[in-house]
Amino acid sequence: MQQIFNFIFKNSNRLLFLLLLGISLTLTIQSHSFHRSKVISSANFLSGGVYEQLNEFDEYLNLKSQNEALAQENATLKSILFNKKDTTVARKLDSIKGVKSSDIIVSRVIHNSYNVYENYLTLNSGELQGVKPDMGVVNSLGIVGIVDNTSPHYATVVSILNKKSQINAKIKKSNHFGSLIWNGKSTGFVQLIDVPRLASVRKGDTIVTGGQSVIFPENINIGTIEKVYIDNQTNYYTLDVKLFNDMTNLGHVYILKGKDRKEIMNLEKRENDE
Numbered sequence: 584m585q586q587i588f589n590f591i592f593k594n595s596n597r598l599l600f601l602l603l604l605g606i607s608l609t610l611t612i613q614s615h616s617f618h619r620s621k622v623i624s625s626a627n628f629l630s631g632g633v634y635e636q637l638n639e640f641d642e643y644l645n646l647k648s649q650n651e652a653l654a655q656e657n658a659t660l661k662s663i664l665f666n667k668k669d670t671t672v673a674r675k676l677d678s679i680k681g682v683k684s685s686d687i688i689v690s691r692v693i694h695n696s697y698n699v700y701e702n703y704l705t706l707n708s709g710e711l712q713g714v715k716p717d718m719g720v721v722n723s724l725g726i727v728g729i730v731d732n733t734s735p736h737y738a739t740v741v742s743i744l745n746k747k748s749q750i751n752a753k754i755k756k757s758n759h760f761g762s763l764i765w766n767g768k769s770t771g772f773v774q775l776i777d778v779p780r781l782a783s784v785r786k787g788d789t790i791v792t793g794g795q796s797v798i799f800p801e802n803i804n805i806g807t808i809e810k811v812y813i814d815n816q817t818n819y820y821t822l823d824v825k826l827f828n829d830m831t832n833l834g835h836v837y838i839l840k841g842k843d844r845k846e847i848m849n850l851e852k853r854e855n856d857e
Contacts, residue, residue: 752791777819797841807825
């Protein structure tokens with residue numbers, strides 16, 4: 584203990600300088616958006632590289648389970664070829680309304696958090712591949728999240744399992760809209776709030792994206808209604824939605840460019856300014 588005190592005493596000037604330097608850098612980053620964005624971009628680059636190496640090692644350890652999944656998928660495809668009854672055919676991404684195959688960036692999840700209130704994913708695609716903030720992220724089963732920050736080779740995504748996430752969604756059969764949020768309780772469920780009482784809702788009804796957003800096209804799958812509640816404060820329905828996606832087990836994903844987003848936002852801004 585005496586040696587520690589001696590070390591601090593001998594190097595007090597240097598330690599004070601480092602402390603003041605750290606405080607000044609923190610204040611500069613917090614008070615200037617340009618510096619803050621540069622720090623976030625650099626952090627994405629560094630953490631992205633680490634996550635990719637860890638993900639590659641994890642994939643190597645999981646080769647057996649991946650081979651089993653491929654074998655099962657091959658069996659399913661063969662059963663389709665032999666005209667056996669099968670309803671598990673996945674919809675092709677280029678058939679989604681408003682999204683061409685040229686407007687889809689294929690990427691891979693290299694880091695995925697799902698056990699805190701504000702969960703994020705890291706993808707191995709970034710600015711050099713055309714990824715920008717506010718692009719929608721989906722996979723073959725449904726929506727995954729929205730791009731938050733980017734660096735040249737990586738991007739972070741606000742997961743739908745994030746209490747800050749809010750996405751326009753609707754009941755597929757009736758087109759009644761609501762806001763899709765997450766209450767932080769279960770990785771398998773999200774909530775559709777502010778659904779009007781006039782809406783006909785039943786357990787098992789499908790929930791899809793609503794199309795009133797410039798981020799996601801309309802009718803991308805989300806999940807099915809599990810429970811129906813009435814919010815005593817608003818007198819609207821709150822729906823527990825069981826996700827089609829297993830958000831704890833994500834691999835390849837698709838980033839939607841949404842090339843009309845800027846045009847739509849500029850047009851709406853012009854209307855608001857008039």
